[in-house]
Amino acid sequence: MKKEQIEQLVNEGKMLPLMEEFYTIQGEGYHKGTAAYFIRIGGCDVGCHWCDVKESWDAEKHPPTVTEKIVDNATKYSDTVVITGGEPLTWDMTELTTQLKAKGAKLHIETSGAYQLSGVWDWICLSPKKLKLPTQEVYDKANELKVIVFNKHDLKFAEEQAAKVNKDCILYLQPEWSVRNKIIPLIVDYVMQNPKWKVSLQTHKYLNIP
Numbered sequence: 282m283k284k285e286q287i288e289q290l291v292n293e294g295k296m297l298p299l300m301e302e303f304y305t306i307q308g309e310g311y312h313k314g315t316a317a318y319f320i321r322i323g324g325c326d327v328g329c330h331w332c333d334v335k336e337s338w339d340a341e342k343h344p345p346t347v348t349e350k351i352v353d354n355a356t357k358y359s360d361t362v363v364i365t366g367g368e369p370l371t372w373d374m375t376e377l378t379t380q381l382k383a384k385g386a387k388l389h390i391e392t393s394g395a396y397q398l399s400g401v402w403d404w405i406c407l408s409p410k411k412l413k414l415p416t417q418e419v420y421d422k423a424n425e426l427k428v429i430v431f432n433k434h435d436l437k438f439a440e441e442q443a444a445k446v447n448k449d450c451i452l453y454l455q456p457e458w459s460v461r462n463k464i465i466p467l468i469v470d471y472v473m474q475n476p477k478w479k480v481s482l483q484t485h486k487y488l489n490i491p
């Protein structure tokens with residue numbers, strides 16, 4: 282296929298730069314502990330300095346893959362499918378999610394919300410970033426807000442973000458992994474003082490699974 286043809290299909294969400302797919306246990310947030318098939322789509326220009334998948338950023342490094350192929354593979358493993366990245370909302374998620382839904386999958390997204398919301402979702406995990414704030418639509422539709430805490434100032438950011446989400450949105454503070462030993466006591470204290478928040482840990486990293 283010609284380069285322009287591939288570009289066109291990627292623009293339409295009929296092909297997507299697939300980085301990796303794996304069957305694992307959701308490690309974070311509300312669904313932690315639940316078996317789920319993860320689809321990691323390449324491409325992100327938000328630029329979090331502590332991002333734990335920087336290899337995902339450059340979409341060019343990940344092969345444009347026919348969306349139907351991604352779908353056929355995913356539904357073999359699990360009825361819960363998590364779409365992550367990279368930033369999945371870099372791309373039009375309509376095709377991918379419509380096809381997965383037609384096969385009966387429960388669809389979850391991990392997103393910074395920095396780009397226009399596309400796709401049909403059963404669960405939206407919004408993890409907002411200061412560098413590129415979420416769109417209003419994703420604040421309105423998020424099921425959980427998961428703020429990464431790297432330093433004390435992030436607690437202030439967390440409150441600002443909590444003020445923007447819908448009233449049913451479940452609120453989580455998650456320690457940035459590299460500073461977890463320093464940050465966990467801060468989060469524990471904060472959640473006890475402000476019990477509208479819950480703690481989220483990257484439990485998959487403790488379990489040594491993907």
Ligand SMILES: C[S@@+](CC[C@H](N)C(=O)[O-])C[C@H]1O[C@@H](n2cnc3c(N)ncnc32)[C@H](O)[C@@H]1O
Binds near residue numbers: 334366369392427455
């Ligand atoms: C790699 S991101 C991909 C999805 C999307 N770009 C986002 O940021 O939500 C998946 C989740 O991991 C979180 N995350 C990334 N790096 C982390 C780190 N070093 N410590 C804790 N959480 C991290 C993100 O905030 C997000 O909730």
Ligand SMILES: Nc1nc2[nH]cc(C(=O)O)c2c(=O)[nH]1
Binds near residue numbers: 306
């Ligand atoms: N087990 C596991 N759970 C996760 N929850 C969110 C993840 C992500 O990178 O989006 C992730 C991940 O990479 N692995």
Ligand code: SF4
Binds near residue numbers: 327332366367393410
């Ligand atoms: S938005 Fe997500 S994928 Fe992009 S740099 Fe930040 S944590 Fe990494």
Ligand SMILES: [Mg+2]
Binds near residue numbers: 333
């Ligand atoms: Mg991860």
